[in-house]
Amino acid sequence: xxxxxxxxxxxxxxxxxxxxxxxxxxxxxxxxVCFLNSFDNPKHDSYQEILDEFSESGIVxxxxxxxxKGEESWFGTSGFSSVEENIEMNNCNIFQxxxxxxxxxxxITLQLIEEGxxxxxxxxxxxxxxxxxxxxxxxxxxxxxxxxxxxxxxxxIFDLNFISDxxxxxxxxxxxEELLGYVxxxxxxxxxxxxxxxxxxxxxxxxxxxxxxxxxHIKAMDNRIIKPLNLDKTxxxxxxxxxxxxxxxxxxxxxxxxxxxxxxxxxxxxSSYIMGSDGIIASPQNMVTFFKSVFEDDLLSDFSKExxxxxxxxxxEAFRMNNSYSHGFMVxxxxxxTWIGHAGNQLGTSCYVFYNLETEDCIGVFTNIGTFFFxxxxxxxxxxxxxxxxxxxx
Amino acid sequence: xxxxxxxxxxxxxxxxxxxxxxxxxxxxxKKQDFxxxxxxxxxxxxxxxxxxFRLNPQYPGLTTGIEINYRVRSKSKLFQTFELGGFLNxxxxxxxxxxxxxxxxYSFVPAIHFDIGLGLGxxxxxxxxxxxxxxxxxxxxxxxxxxxxxxxNNLFLSLGYNLSTAFNKELTLYVRYQWIASGxxxxxxxxxxxxxxxxxxxxxxxxx
Numbered sequence: 001x002x003x004x005x006x007x008x009x010x011x012x013x014x015x016x017x018x019x020x021x022x023x024x025x026x027x028x029x030x031x032x033v034c035f036l037n038s039f040d041n042p043k044h045d046s047y048q049e050i051l052d053e054f055s056e057s058g059i060v061x062x063x064x065x066x067x068x069k070g071e072e073s074w075f076g077t078s079g080f081s082s083v084e085e086n087i088e089m090n091n092c093n094i095f096q097x098x099x100x101x102x103x104x105x106x107x108i109t110l111q112l113i114e115e116g117x118x119x120x121x122x123x124x125x126x127x128x129x130x131x132x133x134x135x136x137x138x139x140x141x142x143x144x145x146x147x148x149x150x151x152x153x154x155x156x157i158f159d160l161n162f163i164s165d166x167x168x169x170x171x172x173x174x175x176x177e178e179l180l181g182y183v184x185x186x187x188x189x190x191x192x193x194x195x196x197x198x199x200x201x202x203x204x205x206x207x208x209x210x211x212x213x214x215x216x217h218i219k220a221m222d223n224r225i226i227k228p229l230n231l232d233k234t235x236x237x238x239x240x241x242x243x244x245x246x247x248x249x250x251x252x253x254x255x256x257x258x259x260x261x262x263x264x265x266x267x268x269x270x271s272s273y274i275m276g277s278d279g280i281i282a283s284p285q286n287m288v289t290f291f292k293s294v295f296e297d298d299l300l301s302d303f304s305k306e307x308x309x310x311x312x313x314x315x316x317e318a319f320r321m322n323n324s325y326s327h328g329f330m331v332x333x334x335x336x337x338t339w340i341g342h343a344g345n346q347l348g349t350s351c352y353v354f355y356n357l358e359t360e361d362c363i364g365v366f367t368n369i370g371t372f373f374f375x376x377x378x379x380x381x382x383x384x385x386x387x388x389x390x391x392x393x394x
Numbered sequence: 395x396x397x398x399x400x401x402x403x404x405x406x407x408x409x410x411x412x413x414x415x416x417x418x419x420x421x422x423x424k425k426q427d428f429x430x431x432x433x434x435x436x437x438x439x440x441x442x443x444x445x446x447f448r449l450n451p452q453y454p455g456l457t458t459g460i461e462i463n464y465r466v467r468s469k470s471k472l473f474q475t476f477e478l479g480g481f482l483n484x485x486x487x488x489x490x491x492x493x494x495x496x497x498x499x500y501s502f503v504p505a506i507h508f509d510i511g512l513g514l515g516x517x518x519x520x521x522x523x524x525x526x527x528x529x530x531x532x533x534x535x536x537x538x539x540x541x542x543x544x545x546x547n548n549l550f551l552s553l554g555y556n557l558s559t560a561f562n563k564e565l566t567l568y569v570r571y572q573w574i575a576s577g578x579x580x581x582x583x584x585x586x587x588x589x590x591x592x593x594x595x596x597x598x599x600x601x602x
Binding site for chain 1: 438439440441444448453487522523524526528534536537539542578579580
């Protein structure tokens with residue numbers, strides 16, 4: 001019996017020993033010249049130094065916009081858009097923007113409320129067909145406002161059941177109805193309106209409500225936001241979506257081992273079916289333009305803006321950037337400043353745009369690495385880089 | 395039901411079954427017959443007792459192992475398995491694993507038996523894509539995937555049918571559900587969950 005025990009130990013140790021071997025080292029080379037550059041900005045070097053420091057810490061590629069009130073915007077990039085081809089990230093790259101879509105859907109919803117097509121206090125049952133309502137564990141008492149503030153109590157679609165199905169069959173394309181099926185048997189986490197619980201379910205339902213009221217939420221996005229703001233590098237399920245030359249390859253570190261894999265195909269497939277809560281591909285410049293326009297221009301009425309800026313609910317999940325949530329916007333409140341915007345984190349992408357209500361400065365960060373599964377990697381982008389950029393822009 | 399609750403129930407079943415065998419006839423004195431088994435299995439990325447019978451898509455694998463008997467009675471057996479296996483999963487990644495399980499077998503009727511086992515092992519995961527590592531010079535280099543090793547816990551439940559009479563040879567056909575939880579994975583799940591549905595045969599290495 002001792003022999004078997006020893007053999008077991010020896011084989012176990014052998015299996016546990018791993019090492020990696022170097023196959024090929026690529027040389028860095030520039031990928032052409034992009035029409036946007038900020039080399040003339042007096043702070044260019046210090047900005048760039050921070051970006052390089054973070055790309056060398058394991059963020060594969062990143063693109064940052066620092067828009068300081070009264071100064072010319074600074075656009076900077078670091079790292080790689082493709083590590084296979086050794087192509088550097090540049091200012092012409094566009095990005096998957098994950099949950100930033102929620103702010104777009106919120107703006108369309110608030111516009112429809114301003115126009116009288118929707119009433120913010122109405123139950124969602126007034127606007128959704130019975131076959132959709134049947135998918136929800138409960139719909140009575142859930143209002144449009146609850147969906148906007150994510151206080152409906154509905155649980156998230158993207159839970160372990162979905163992840164399990166996704167990991168077994170990533171080629172499957174889901175309809176919004178199929179996605180909602182994942183919450184059908186889950187009880188509400190709280191009574192509607194009682195508490196904020198971040199869940200994509202709310203914004204998928206809002207996209208279905210917009211479809212019902214406006215005909216098509218994709219066209220509404222185009223007609224109400226993308227065209228009026230001239231967002232020429234913003235795409236939402238239109239034209240050649242989601243295959244764009246300017247889209248960087250996207251990566252994840254599945255085992256948090258410092259070894260990255262290309263998951264661009266997987267990410268494109270996912271963004272092709274998540275609607276309402278995700279799915280916008282845009283340039284960093286366009287995204288910053290959108291978020292600034294919400295608060296500085298006439299995209300929304302003063303009444304809607306006041307509602308966004310004053311009616312916050314508490315975000316209790318400590319791992320998120322924000323400590324409050326408004327109607328489609330995350331709020332980072334501290335004693336001396338308030339930033340409002342949104343963050344997004346999905347397979348192969350991590351990003352955020354925040355606008356400072358006091359100084360009217362805006363910071364946008366876009367990357368081609370997904371950090372959703374690892375808190376340490378999330379902290380690198382959503383906490384450390386954020387704190388550094390806030391200091392820089394002051 | 396949480397995974398912890400499931401484990402407690404399995405432990406309780408194991409204790410009850412072992413205690414039930416105490417009144418049976420004494421241990422066999424025959425020599426080890428080194429049962430050897432080979433199974434085909436389908437892998438799923440799944441939490442325990444979820445998607446047990448998921449067969450589409452197919453992510454095939456093979457497992458082979460031997461059993462070492464500790465105590466043999468007329469209706470029951472306490473034994474340890476040493477097994478080596480692997481699967482090809484083009485969705486969530488391939489893996490090789492080595493496990494050892496302490497297991498208990500109970501025969502309800504002479505030809506049909508039920509196994510329950512718990513154990514530890516080593517699980518080596520391989521990616522399905524090329525992988526790259528950042529160098530000190532700030533470039534990414536392509537590296538060969540040697541896999542990511544992690545300790546694993548696993549449990550299995552089997553139902554076997556003894557075909558010895560029909561074949562005049564020690565031969566058992568069994569189906570087994572095995573669940574392996576390996577570490578070194580996402581913060582979100584903390585483990586990489588693997589569900590394996592096996593169909594296999596078991597025979598003896600010793601000639602009759």
